[in-house]
Amino acid sequence: MNTPQQKIPFVDLAAQYRGIADEVRAAIEPVMANARFILGEEVRLFEQEFAAYCGAKHAVGVASGTDALYLTLCALGIGPGDEVITQANTFIATPLSISYTGARPVFVDCDPLTYQMDVKQIEAVITPQTKAIIPVHLYGQPADMDAILAIAKRNNLRVVEDACQAHGAEYRGRRVGAFGDAAAFSFYPGKNLGAYGDGGAITTDNEALAVKLRALREYGQAAKYHHDFKGFNSRLDTLQAAILRVKLKHLSDWTAARQIAAAAYAVALRAIGIEPPQQVGYGTHVWHLYIIQVAKRAKVQEQLSAAGISTGIHYPIPVHLQKAYADLGYQRGAFPVAEAAADRILSLPMFPELTQEQVRYVVENLKRCL
Ligand SMILES: *Cc1c(COP(=O)(O)O)cnc(C)c1O
Secondary structure (H helix, E strand, C coil): CCCCCCCECCCCHHHHHHHHHHHHHHHHHHHHHHCCCECCHHHHHHHHHHHHHHCCCEEEEECCHHHHHHHHHHHCCCCCCCEEEEECCCCCHHHHHHHHCCCEEEEECECCCCCCECHHHCHHHCCCCEEEECCECHHHCCCCHHHHHHHHHHHCCEEEEECCCCCCCEECCEECCCCCCEEEEECCCCCCCCCCCCCEEEEECCHHHHHHHHHHCECCEEECCEECCCCCECCCEHHHHHHHHHHHCCHHHHHHHHHHHHHHHHHHHHHCCCCCCCCCCCECCCCCCEEEECCCHHHHHHHHHHCCECCECCCCCCHHHCHHHHHHCCCCCCCHHHHHHHHHEEEECCCCCCCHHHHHHHHHHHHHHC
16 A cells, blocks of 8 residues: 655644634734733633633633742742652653752652552652642643542642643543642643643632732732732733633543544554553543653654654653752662653654544554564
């Protein structure tokens, strides 16, 4: 069979835009006509709609997912001398948000099959300085929240969900976003709900925390030019909020399309002897990333690339081995599961517009690499 060589991007934001271009243009035009570019109605309405989507009482729009984590830690009073526990296999932004406060990131390993935080390791690293846990709902699946919340309660710790990859993922039938004290979301363009630039939000059921975060994102002011504490300039752009309101209406359909593509991958991969990603038993996967493991990964990536297929690695170096975190003193071997996975994981193309034919083409080419 000689199909002309396809080009399969890793994500296809241009294809997505083609489907909603008219709606997006109609949404941004009034923002520009009214020349109201900071906060205002669009941000307020997006916050209301996103909170409702997540099943949380409040959402606060900020400039990025990194800031969503950082401002939340600040609002919870975390700072120098404190420790915050997260996992070694996450995007660097998770520990960076801890470092910005002056607190120290402390890592645990992950589960070898689901890549979620290994909850069995948390209590062993709790010290009198520990103030919070940041579980990451990695790749689009929820962390084991009941176990984490029980540990937090026993040890009087705060819990901040890093939900930057997991918009709409369910834990025991409820969407992530209000399990801990707060949850951080990213609207980076490639995320499941992506803006056309940077953006982020915090969701929480805690009204006092939401009020504090609204002040923190705007120079620490509760009323204009009245600054109660040293805040930041970290607001979700009004234009981005207008775009996100359009995109949020499509998110459930896009998630369903990702789940259909993931199911097609699973069948095709099993047929060639590759184990599809393991799903957690207690929740749903929104497939931000579709991760398999392969030996000789560099060669596989090169061959797929020659066939026009883009792949990724999320992430090639666990955070405890990053140069930026050499000061923490972790050595290779500290988190063997995360380290072993980092050498073998491969992210296949995954986006809502991915067709069954494209999935077949990817897996056919993968078979040739075995
Ligand atoms: C994307 C991401 C972030 C940071 O979000 P930005 O909007 O890029 O700042 C944090 N944590 C995880 C797990 C992410 O994937």
